[in-house]
Amino acid sequence: MAKISVKVDGVAYSDDVxxxxxxxxxxxxxxxxxxxxxGCDTSNCGACTVHLDGRSVKSCNVLAVQADGHEVxxxxxxxxxxxxxxxxxxxxxxxxxxxxxxxxxxIMQATSFLxxxxxxxxxxxxxxxxxxxxxxxxxxxxxxxxxxxxxxGGGAK
Amino acid sequence: MTAVADQPxxxxxxxxxxxxxxxxxxxxxxxxxxxxxxGMLHLAMVRSPFAHARVTSIDTEAATAxxxxxxxxxxxxxxxxxxxxxxxxxxxxxxxxxTHLPMVLEHVACxxxxxxxxVARSAAAARDAAELVDVDYEELTAVVDLKVAADDGVLAHxxxxxxxSALWRLDSAEQGSGGNVEEAIAAARAGGILIxxxxxxxxxIPAFMEPRSTVVDPTGEQVxxxxxxxxxxxxxxxxxxxxxxxxSKVRVIAPDVGGGFGGKLQTTxxxxxxxxxxxxVRKPVKYTETRxxxxxxxxxxxxxxxxxxxxxxxxxxxxxxxxELLVNLGAYVALIGGGIPVLGAxxxxxxxxxxxxxxxxxxxxxxxxxxxxxxxxxRPEATFAIERIxxxxxxxxGVDPLVVREKNWITHEEFPFTSVAGMTxxxxxxxxxxxRAKELFGYDELRAEQQQRRDxxxxxxxxxxxSTFTEMCGLxxxxxxxxxNYGAGGWENASIxxxxxxxxxxxxxxxxxxxxxxxxxxxxxxxxxxxxxxxVEVLHGDTQISPRGLDTYGSRSLxxxxxxxxxxxxxxxxxxxxxxxxxxxxxxxxxxFTGGRFGVKGTDKGIGIADIATAAxxxxxxxxxxxxxxxxxxxxxxxxxxxxxxxxxCAMEVDTETGATTMRKYACVDDIxxxxxxxxxxxxxxGGLVQGIAQALWEEAVFDDNGTLVSGSxxxxxxxxxxxxxxxxxxxxxxxxxxxxxxxxGVGEAGTIASTPAVVNAVVDAVRHLGINDIRMPLTPERVWxxxxxxxxxxxxxPTAQAQPHFEGDGAQxxxxxxxxxxxxx
Numbered sequence: 001m002a003k004i005s006v007k008v009d010g011v012a013y014s015d016d017v018x019x020x021x022x023x024x025x026x027x028x029x030x031x032x033x034x035x036x037x038x039g040c041d042t043s044n045c046g047a048c049t050v051h052l053d054g055r056s057v058k059s060c061n062v063l064a065v066q067a068d069g070h071e072v073x074x075x076x077x078x079x080x081x082x083x084x085x086x087x088x089x090x091x092x093x094x095x096x097x098x099x100x101x102x103x104x105x106x107i108m109q110a111t112s113f114l115x116x117x118x119x120x121x122x123x124x125x126x127x128x129x130x131x132x133x134x135x136x137x138x139x140x141x142x143x144x145x146x147x148x149x150x151x152x153g154g155g156a157k
Numbered sequence: 158m159t160a161v162a163d164q165p166x167x168x169x170x171x172x173x174x175x176x177x178x179x180x181x182x183x184x185x186x187x188x189x190x191x192x193x194x195x196g197m198l199h200l201a202m203v204r205s206p207f208a209h210a211r212v213t214s215i216d217t218e219a220a221t222a223x224x225x226x227x228x229x230x231x232x233x234x235x236x237x238x239x240x241x242x243x244x245x246x247x248x249x250x251x252x253x254x255x256t257h258l259p260m261v262l263e264h265v266a267c268x269x270x271x272x273x274x275x276v277a278r279s280a281a282a283a284r285d286a287a288e289l290v291d292v293d294y295e296e297l298t299a300v301v302d303l304k305v306a307a308d309d310g311v312l313a314h315x316x317x318x319x320x321x322s323a324l325w326r327l328d329s330a331e332q333g334s335g336g337n338v339e340e341a342i343a344a345a346r347a348g349g350i351l352i353x354x355x356x357x358x359x360x361x362i363p364a365f366m367e368p369r370s371t372v373v374d375p376t377g378e379q380v381x382x383x384x385x386x387x388x389x390x391x392x393x394x395x396x397x398x399x400x401x402x403x404x405s406k407v408r409v410i411a412p413d414v415g416g417g418f419g420g421k422l423q424t425t426x427x428x429x430x431x432x433x434x435x436x437x438v439r440k441p442v443k444y445t446e447t448r449x450x451x452x453x454x455x456x457x458x459x460x461x462x463x464x465x466x467x468x469x470x471x472x473x474x475x476x477x478x479x480x481e482l483l484v485n486l487g488a489y490v491a492l493i494g495g496g497i498p499v500l501g502a503x504x505x506x507x508x509x510x511x512x513x514x515x516x517x518x519x520x521x522x523x524x525x526x527x528x529x530x531x532x533x534x535x536r537p538e539a540t541f542a543i544e545r546i547x548x549x550x551x552x553x554x555g556v557d558p559l560v561v562r563e564k565n566w567i568t569h570e571e572f573p574f575t576s577v578a579g580m581t582x583x584x585x586x587x588x589x590x591x592x593r594a595k596e597l598f599g600y601d602e603l604r605a606e607q608q609q610r611r612d613x614x615x616x617x618x619x620x621x622x623x624s625t626f627t628e629m630c631g632l633x634x635x636x637x638x639x640x641x642n643y644g645a646g647g648w649e650n651a652s653i654x655x656x657x658x659x660x661x662x663x664x665x666x667x668x669x670x671x672x673x674x675x676x677x678x679x680x681x682x683x684x685x686x687x688x689x690x691x692x693v694e695v696l697h698g699d700t701q702i703s704p705r706g707l708d709t710y711g712s713r714s715l716x717x718x719x720x721x722x723x724x725x726x727x728x729x730x731x732x733x734x735x736x737x738x739x740x741x742x743x744x745x746x747x748x749x750f751t752g753g754r755f756g757v758k759g760t761d762k763g764i765g766i767a768d769i770a771t772a773a774x775x776x777x778x779x780x781x782x783x784x785x786x787x788x789x790x791x792x793x794x795x796x797x798x799x800x801x802x803x804x805x806x807c808a809m810e811v812d813t814e815t816g817a818t819t820m821r822k823y824a825c826v827d828d829i830x831x832x833x834x835x836x837x838x839x840x841x842x843x844g845g846l847v848q849g850i851a852q853a854l855w856e857e858a859v860f861d862d863n864g865t866l867v868s869g870s871x872x873x874x875x876x877x878x879x880x881x882x883x884x885x886x887x888x889x890x891x892x893x894x895x896x897x898x899x900x901x902x903g904v905g906e907a908g909t910i911a912s913t914p915a916v917v918n919a920v921v922d923a924v925r926h927l928g929i930n931d932i933r934m935p936l937t938p939e940r941v942w943x944x945x946x947x948x949x950x951x952x953x954x955x956p957t958a959q960a961q962p963h964f965e966g967d968g969a970q971x972x973x974x975x976x977x978x979x980x981x982x983x
Contacts (some may be wrong), residue, residue: 018281025281034191035184037415039366040448044871047366074183088182092174095836098844099671100181101366101415107182122884130880133871135366135416135839136671137845138908140878 004068008033009077017064023057024048026064027074035076039133046132048111049105050074056112058105058131074128076102078111087111087149096145098136106132112144120150167679168690168897172836176675177696184323189385189411190372190445197372198227201446202427203273203290204263204454208864209299209313212263212272219855220275223289225282228438230274240399241283242426242489244392245644246496248520252323256523257489259429266296266313266488267526267865269453271426276434276442299524299864303462303485306523313488322486322520323495324595327502327578329460329514335577336513338468341477345468349476352549353469357641358538359486359934360460360858361365361582362452362874363531367415368443369444369455373435380436381408387417388708389668391492391645393700395424396432411698414670414752418848419530420455421670422710423492432611439975443861452874453866457858458531460485461498463542465505468513473554473561477513480505480542481532484520487527494528495520496643499587500535502577507543508587508802509565514577524864530710532848532909533628542625543752544914548623549930550873556714557604558918559591560625563824566625571891580629582800584892587625590826594804597886598824603808611926619821620809620923624915627802630903631896641962649713650705652790653729655668657774659767661686661693663725666706667718668698669777672905673837674714678722680833681899685726686766687753690964708798712801715833720897721793728789733769734788740764740772799894799902803827805911809919813927818854818920824886825911830894830902838904845908851877852909853916924948 001016008031015030027033038060039047048059051073059072078085084092087110097103106129108141113128114120119126125146126139134142180186205212217229232239244255259269273290277283298481300311306320313320329335345351371384380402386392389409397404414421427444435442446454464481484498502516525577551561552658569586576582595601600621607619632638632649649664663682667674679693696702708821709718730750737755738745741762747754769787772778776785825842832838855875859867868874893900913934921929922937928948932940 028191032193033184034188035186036365037186037188037190039368040871042448042532042872045366045448075182077181080158084179084182091182092178095175097178097181097841098673099366099414099416100177100186101188103181104184112598126879126882130878133366133876133878135364135418135848136844138843138845138885139877139882140843140884141840143879143884154688 002065004065006067007071007076019063021064022060023062023064023067024059027059033076035072037072037101037104039101042131045102046106046109047102047107049132051108051112054115056109075108078107083120086152087109087114090145090149090152094141094145094148096137096141102132102134106134106142110149114146114150118150122147159460163250168683169831169833170468171680171834173676173680173690173834175480175678177673177675188367188415189372189383189412192372192383192443194372194374194441197281197441197443198276198278198438200431200442201280201287201448202271202430203275203287203292204450205268205270205294205295207265207296208268208301208511209297210265210294211297212261212265212292213295215273217273219291219915220286220289223282223286225278225285226275227278228276229290230276230434230437232258232272235260238436239403239433239845240429241397242424242429243395243399243492244490244495246279246493247983248495248499249323250323250931253317253319253321254490254678255317259426259433267524268866269450269526274430274434276438280445289692301523301738301862301864303460303483303521303523303862305769306521307483307519313524320822322490322522325499325518327541328517329577333412334575334579335511336477338477338479338513338515339675341468341513342466345476349471350469350550350553351552352396352546352818354465354546354549354931356463356542356545357933358459358461358463358541361458361531361852361856362457362858363418363420364454364874364876365416365418365420367419368448368451368908369425369427369448370443371431372441372443373432373441374441375435376441379406379408380430380432381410382432383410383412385414385421386411387414387421387668387670389698389700390666390706390708392424392428400432408701411668412696414762417670418532419458419534419710422530423456433868435858436455444717447872450632452869453526456491456526456527456529457487459538460528461538463538465542467546467550469550473556473564473566475509475511475550475552478505478511480516482518485516485525485528486520486522487525488522489527491527491529493530497530497535498538501539503580503629504536504539505543506577507540508567508625510567511577517733525803525860533906534711534908536628536963537849537910537913539625540910541914544624544626545917548643548918552925552930555932561666562623562625569977582627582893583797585627585800585802585828586890586892589806589890590802590828591625591804593888593890594806594824597826597888598806598822600806603822610652616812616814618811618813618923620811620921622807622809622917622919622922624805624911624918627800628906629798629802630712630906631795631799632711632713633798634796640890644835645707646794647707647791648719649718649721650790650792651725652788653725653855654728654788655770657771659692659770661688663693663716663722664703665695665697665722666708667714668706668708669714670709672709672714673834677715677837678719679720681719682726685723688767691883698741712905715901716799716894716897716903717795719792719901721791723898724791724793725789728791732789733766735783736769736772736780737764740769740778762853762970797896799830799896801827801829801902801904801907803907803911805915807915807919809916809923811920811923811941813924813945815895815941816938816945818936818938818941821881824885826888826890826894827904827907828890829904829907830891831900832889833901839887841904842908845906846885846912847877847907849912850916853934853936857935952954
């Protein structure tokens with residue numbers, strides 16, 4: 001077992017974890033942060049995307065011990081109380097989700113992408129979101145939502 | 158509770174933002190894998206690495222001794238309790254149907270079958286111990302190739318004596334719905350046009366984003382099963398029917414379900430093994446599959462060879478169509494696996510007035526994972542084949558593909574029209590949809606550009622693909638299902654509870670998993686009862702809350718389930734009217750119900766329906782002899798299918814030097830009848846389109862000669878991404894369906910059904926002048942390049958099926974920049 005201290009969605013945690021534990025399993029099983037989900041075994045789908053010190057990572061591709069001493073933001077920590085983050089709001093308004101399983105990862109990737117590139121072109125959005133799979137929407141409205149959030153200053157937060 | 162105060166605007170047709178979204182965008186979700194129960198244990202499966210084998214021994218000693226392991230279960234342990242995986246639709250009386258057990262007892266018929274399972278304190282401990290289960294197999298020869306299997310040289314199930322499961326046939330002359338197809342073919346051979354083609358529907362994997370998960374809690378009086386399914390009611394029935402647990406002792410809950418596309422229209426071995434394990438250890442047990450398990454052990458879709466013979470006169474008027482299907486069932490006849498291709502029987506003739514028609518479908522068992530419904534289910538296959546061969550007819554006649562279609566299609570004055578397959582299409586307007594699609598697409602301009610590129614010898618050629626389609630939705634009239642020997646009805650149930658506080662609960666037997674029923678049903682009820690949209694709560698997916706239902710698939714939810722909601726709402730109004738008359742001291746005949754309020758004609762006296770619900774709750778002054786409730790229930794069984802249709806147009810650029818294809822533009826106009834929520838409709842079309850485009854360009858389940866799935870992860874099974882896709886131009890024309898009050902037709906499958914042939918027709922159109930008339934799907938750059946090379950060297954033999962290359966030069970790479978040339982949203 002290894003001891004880790006990690007801040008998740010603003011709360012400081014200190015836990016013993018098996019060194020092989022993936023960050024996503026630590027979030028889901030130890031902390032109950034089940035808003036972050038697992039979609040594949042190969043880091044292709046991006047459903048588990050969270051922010052590690054403000055940048056998007058696929059949390060199935062990070063060991064929990066690597067998060068020791070760092071700060072994690074999940075989809076559950078993105079909104080400001082009852083006020084949705086502009087990217088969450090844009091996904092809602094653009095009908096950028098159907099079943100919603102990919103949505104937490106999509107939104108976390110989009111916020112990170114927009115932080116790097118607050119005024120992207122559509123092509124840049126399509127390349128920037130390429131690592132997140134969705135089977136419902138055909139991506140049309142996801143791209144639209146990211147563009148809309150960019151217009152609303154979604155990258156600013 | 159003043160019903161008059163905030164009357165909603167007309168909800169039906171309004172682009173309401175979805176009610177479902179808030180929890181989904183904030184992670185406040187309840188996926189099955191999120192469920193934690195006191196004392197819950199975890200299950201891991203031991204799966205066969207062989208496609209065909211006999212289990213000779215299983216050594217569980219090391220696994221049993223591993224830390225945290227509670228039980229190791231083999232087939233022998235649960236043989237009496239595990240139930241069975243049912244086939245609900247034997248398509249012929251003599252169908253050969255192998256017994257399908259959740260956990261194999263001895264004979265393994267495909268890779269990934271469950272041979273043992275480990276129950277442990279944690280998922281990780283269960284998985285670790287599963288590695289320690291030592292299974293000895295006697296490997297048997299696997300039959301993998303569909304055509305080889307059809308010859309019965311090697312048997313998938315040696316004890317059955319044959320791989321040929323069933324032969325199903327529809328003949329227009331025999332059933333009296335049309336002429337004799339052989340005569341039409343003979344006449345065309347003598348002096349007309351005869352086109353013979355064989356197309357391959359490659360095997361696909363539904364690949365819903367949420368891996369399947371099941372939690373079974375055997376504590377308490379009832380067994381509760383949470384599972385990521387499209388069909389909680391069907392699962393409950395089949396658990397009772399095959400395990401002997403009384404149906405009243407089983408509760409099935411589909412909580413948030415992350416996509417299905419037919420892939421969760423199944424009762425799975427994993428669900429039954431989890432149930433057996435939980436009952437055995439008498440504790441709650443959870444099983445969640447990995448993606449690799451999902452791809453190999455969830456059912457697959459398509460996998461057919463399609464032989465078509467089309468006869469026509471020299472001007473392109475079709476005189477007959479004969480279809481011969483060879484269908485790969487995989488190792489078992491799945492829930493409706495045999496019936497899926499049969500659904501195509503009424504669709505090969507599509508929107509056309511063919512005078513003679515014959516459909517033959519031979520289903521075949523192999524040692525591959527079983528095949529069942531995948532978005533469209535039988536209808537995409539049919540639409541692909543007919544729309545491909547109509548293009549071939551156009552090429553033979555030497556006219557535009559739309560011209561040959563128009564020559565043969567049913568005109569809008571001819572509805573209702575009984576097709577050569579015997580199906581009565583109630584409404585439609587193919588001319589209107591096509592005209593609008595051409596306008597949206599810029600058809601004439603793109604044809605002009607195509608000609609310019611051809612004349613200039615541009616290495617990047619442009620092709621335009623056409624797909625005019627119809628489908629049969631709204632599954633289904635129970636009498637029709639009965640005549641086809643289907644094991645259930647096709648009705649749907651709804652009930653409405655009018656709560657004391659004025660809120661409304663709508664209980665539906667449909668089971669949404671991304672479609673937005675909570676929003677759409679609320680819109681319907683808000684209009685029907687005149688209550689605010691926000692006051693309607695839609696409950697579903699739990700057999701204890703929604704005891705009657707037949708679930709969600711086949712674009713049936715709105716057409717059948719929505720109509721049940723309408724009828725329940727109308728019953729609420731009828732019951733409320735009696736109370737309103739009493740409370741207003743008026744004659745019921747003098748009341749009119751508008752905007753949620755009963756008013757006495759010619760006066761300003763009235764009462765809102767919410768106030769009547771409150772009056773029922775208190776019952777202080779309820780009419781004597783009338784039950785104090787205005788709640789109502791309705792079950793609707795449709796008398797006919799619905800027939801959405803549309804015209805889809807696709808422009809593809811093909812680099813003739815590399816074989817890379819780029820989607821330039823895609824426009825579609827769908828006639829789906831009355832639209833409840835245009836936002837949801839557009840989303841369904843977009844998603845459907847990409848699944849159909851993915852079949853054309855990228856996806857294929859590939860097996861090696863031993864029946865091992867090669868494309869067994871998302872690294873190899875190449876789902877499209879944002880970078881592979883473009884924006885779509887969509888619009889609708891409307892001819893109302895006559896089979897339900899609202900006039901709806903269904904939209905869930907339209908995009909997937911229509912888009913595949915549009916894309917392939919476009920690519921073939923781009924290179925037809927080189928002498929190419931077909932390329933096997935998926936149209937990877939390599940396959941396109943080979944087709945061009947073969948054509949240049951005088952051979953048109955399509956390339957053999959190969960694994961999609963990955964990492965370098967694959968389809969995804971080739972289309973990476975497609976967004977830059979895509980048209981904007983209309």
